[in-house]
Amino acid sequence: MIQANELRRGNILAYNGGGLCEVFAIEGDSVGVIDDIDPTYESLINLHYVPLTEDILTKCGIYQSLGSPFYRKGKFAVDLLGHCEYKNVTIDAEISYIHTLQNIYFALTQQELEIKL
DSSP: OOOOOOOOOOOOEEOOOOOOOEEEEETOOOOOOOOESSSEEEEGGHHHHHHHOHHHOOOOOOOOTSSSOOOOOEEEETTSSSOOTTEEEEEEEOOBHHHHHHHHHHHHHHOOOOOOO
């Protein structure tokens, strides 16, 4: 189940029935989300984390380096096993979901990770 303390505004999540949404507010066990239609509040039990995939990384502008398992954007690198590097230093974090990628990228670079969904 999603934990509210792991979320930030702008994080991407998925509805139970499919479809992606972006967090705009966090209030207790409800999350304000917006999709292609309208903003709404959803219970955390109706939302899921979005697994990290090559397609998602590409939509974030993070591309695979030739001959390397790492996908890079500037000085930030991540692989599909959840390993992360920043400025060629290994970061002790396991990135399995897009919201974690967004949060760690922001913490390291002080920039939001733009995602073209």
